Amino acid sequence: xxxLVKEDLxxxxxxxxxxxxxxxxxxxxxxxxxxxxxxxxxxxxxxKIIMVKHYRIGLDEKYEVTKKWSLNDLxxxxxxxxxxxxxxxxxxxxxxxxxxxxxxxxxxxxxRTVNKLNHAYLKKDLQIVNFDSTYIxxxxxxxxxxxxxxxxxxxxxxxxxxxxxxxxxLPL
Numbered sequence: 001x002x003x004l005v006k007e008d009l010x011x012x013x014x015x016x017x018x019x020x021x022x023x024x025x026x027x028x029x030x031x032x033x034x035x036x037x038x039x040x041x042x043x044x045x046x047x048k049i050i051m052v053k054h055y056r057i058g059l060d061e062k063y064e065v066t067k068k069w070s071l072n073d074l075x076x077x078x079x080x081x082x083x084x085x086x087x088x089x090x091x092x093x094x095x096x097x098x099x100x101x102x103x104x105x106x107x108x109x110x111x112r113t114v115n116k117l118n119h120a121y122l123k124k125d126l127q128i129v130n131f132d133s134t135y136i137x138x139x140x141x142x143x144x145x146x147x148x149x150x151x152x153x154x155x156x157x158x159x160x161x162x163x164x165x166x167x168x169x170l171p172l
Contacts (some may be wrong), residue, residue, distance in 0.1 A: 021112035047071035
């Protein structure tokens with residue numbers, strides 16, 4: 001489903017703006033409407049963070065840009081609490097925007113993409129705080145292109161280790 005939404009976003013919104021969509025996540029912003037937080041790159045290699053409202057008129061899907069920022073203006077991404085599984089995070093521009101992702105995994109996917117594009121295009125000192133750096137940095141042994149599966153894979157690895165350790169007999 002998300003690949004269909006991504007194709008639709010690219011076709012109806014980002015291609016006409018001459019931008020390449022790298023990542024989008026669904027965010028909880030309004031009860032009656034659906035919103036996405038998107039990361040794109042323009043032809044001039046500027047990284048943009050765009051909030052998009054998604055709505056329907058009859059059978060037609062419509063997208064409307066509600067907020068647009070440059071990655072250059074982003075000072076910090078605050079994941080709120082690194083040691084708990086929560087979808088809340090703050091984007092610090094001139095103003096702080098408190099957002100809720102659809103899931104904790106999508107919050108991490110967004111932060112990973114912003115971090116990767118920052119290193120590729122800006123190379124500025126972007127603060128990403130209150131995230132587990134193991135899941136954010138590409139130099140990690142756990143880095144992957146599977147994005148949402150990354151967190152699940154790490155949890156399964158730890159669960160497997162705990163089961164193995166609990167089955168080992170203790171020496172007397």
